[in-house]
Amino acid sequence: MGMREPLGELGCGLSHALEVMGERWSFLILRAAFNGLYHFEEFSAELGIARNILSNRLVKLVENGVLERTPSETDRRKVEYRLTEKGLGLLPAMLALRQWGEHYADICNPNLVLVDCRDGQPIRKIGIRAHDGRELGWHELGWQTPDKIGTPVERHNVHYAKEGV
Amino acid sequence: MGMREPLGELGCGLSHALEVMGERWSFLILRAAFNGLYHFEEFSAELGIARNILSNRLVKLVENGVLERTPSETDRRKVEYRLTEKGLGLLPAMLALRQWGEHYADICNPNLVLVDCRDGQPIRKIGIRAHDGRELGWHELGWQTPDKIGTPVERHNVHYAKEGV
DNA sequence: AAATAAGAGTTGCGAATCGAAACTCGGCTG
DNA sequence: CAGCCGAGTTTCGATTCGCAACTCTTATTT
Numbered sequence: 532m533g534m535r536e537p538l539g540e541l542g543c544g545l546s547h548a549l550e551v552m553g554e555r556w557s558f559l560i561l562r563a564a565f566n567g568l569y570h571f572e573e574f575s576a577e578l579g580i581a582r583n584i585l586s587n588r589l590v591k592l593v594e595n596g597v598l599e600r601t602p603s604e605t606d607r608r609k610v611e612y613r614l615t616e617k618g619l620g621l622l623p624a625m626l627a628l629r630q631w632g633e634h635y636a637d638i639c640n641p642n643l644v645l646v647d648c649r650d651g652q653p654i655r656k657i658g659i660r661a662h663d664g665r666e667l668g669w670h671e672l673g674w675q676t677p678d679k680i681g682t683p684v685e686r687h688n689v690h691y692a693k694e695g696v
Numbered sequence: 697m698g699m700r701e702p703l704g705e706l707g708c709g710l711s712h713a714l715e716v717m718g719e720r721w722s723f724l725i726l727r728a729a730f731n732g733l734y735h736f737e738e739f740s741a742e743l744g745i746a747r748n749i750l751s752n753r754l755v756k757l758v759e760n761g762v763l764e765r766t767p768s769e770t771d772r773r774k775v776e777y778r779l780t781e782k783g784l785g786l787l788p789a790m791l792a793l794r795q796w797g798e799h800y801a802d803i804c805n806p807n808l809v810l811v812d813c814r815d816g817q818p819i820r821k822i823g824i825r826a827h828d829g830r831e832l833g834w835h836e837l838g839w840q841t842p843d844k845i846g847t848p849v850e851r852h853n854v855h856y857a858k859e860g861v
Numbered sequence: 862a863a864a865t866a867a868g869a870g871t872t873g874c875g876a877a878t879c880g881a882a883a884c885t886c887g888g889c890t891g
Numbered sequence: 892c893a894g895c896c897g898a899g900t901t902t903c904g905a906t907t908c909g910c911a912a913c914t915c916t917t918a919t920t921t
Contacts, residue, residue, distance in 0.1 A: 632709030
């Protein structure tokens with residue numbers, strides 16, 4: 532078996548991502564934000580989440596730089612939660628999750644499709660691609676140290692249910 | 697504002713994805729599985745997760761078809777948890793999350809890079825692409841009903857922190 | 862064969878988190 | 892000024908988490 536990614540040190544970016552987005556509701560709040568909601572009461576009504584939990588999650592999302600909290604200028608009772616650049620950066624992850632869920636959920640064939648609004652064509656399925664655009668599967672990937680980039684790598688032979696590699 | 701995705705009905709694929717993968721540890725177990733681990737004790741040791749929780753998560757991942765559980769043939773004390781096709785399908789979502797985490801985590805510059813093992817070149821950053829491969833941002837996307845695919849869509853004007861649309 | 866160890870879980874239980882409903886409190890509105 | 896709205900906070904019972912110890916079956920050792 533080829534080089535293996537060190538797991539122990541929770542270092543990997545995934546850990547950070549999960550700290551920020553891994554709690555219940557965080558992703559659904561993000562989805563709502565992507566859909567243009569930005570008030571406490573909007574999130575509360577749309578998601579049906581308990582108010583204390585919503586409050587807690589919003590605080591954390593703000594602390595982690597995913598949302599920005601600003602009091603409304605026109606009505607000082609209101610507060611606006613807006614996606615930051617960092618928050619927008621989660622779109623690929625969210626869509627990939629969504630596509631996976633849609634693909635494997637028994638029920639759900641969407642009545643709305645996400646399209647390139649320029650030409651109205653559906654977006655491409657999110658996948659893993661080589662620098663030249665070829666789609667790659669897990670068995671075509673390998674770990675390489677930064678200094679050895681460009682030299683081919685032994686493919687790792689993790690094997691799966693049903694069939695070898 | 698253009699067409700808005702219905703949130704209320706937890707229908708959307710994201711909800712399903714989160715039911716399956718949204719609990720603490722599930723994603724890290726998946727990551728470990730992608731790294732070639734497949735025994736209870738391996739997961740336990742690598743992740744430092746409590747045994748009862750690990751047990752609980754593995755059951756759920758198996759129930760949801762992400763992992764397959766088979767007793768080892770050579771040693772009947774052992775059990776193997778292998779990624780299924782459905783589990784493999786989570787790789788794009790996991791990598792997108794990971795890339796996001798890596799990009800925004802203060803600390804972590806990885807000492808291993810994921811490469812196309814054929815040529816040793818790093819994979820492309822995961823992003824949203826139109827059918828023709830152009831990368832798209834959120835503001836270039838819109839929702840369309842399946843019957844109207846191909847007709848351009850009003851871009852939704854969700855605005856963000858710091859700057860309009 | 863008997864004793865010991867390994868692997869994969871369970872059980873018990875205190876600590877932390879979640880969730881529903883009521884409550885607070887400053888800012889608008891009639 | 893009386894009442895309402897928006898954004899939280901408080902309370903408190905119900906879950907879930909996490910650690911440690913325990914069980915039970917199947918190898919290994921001696």
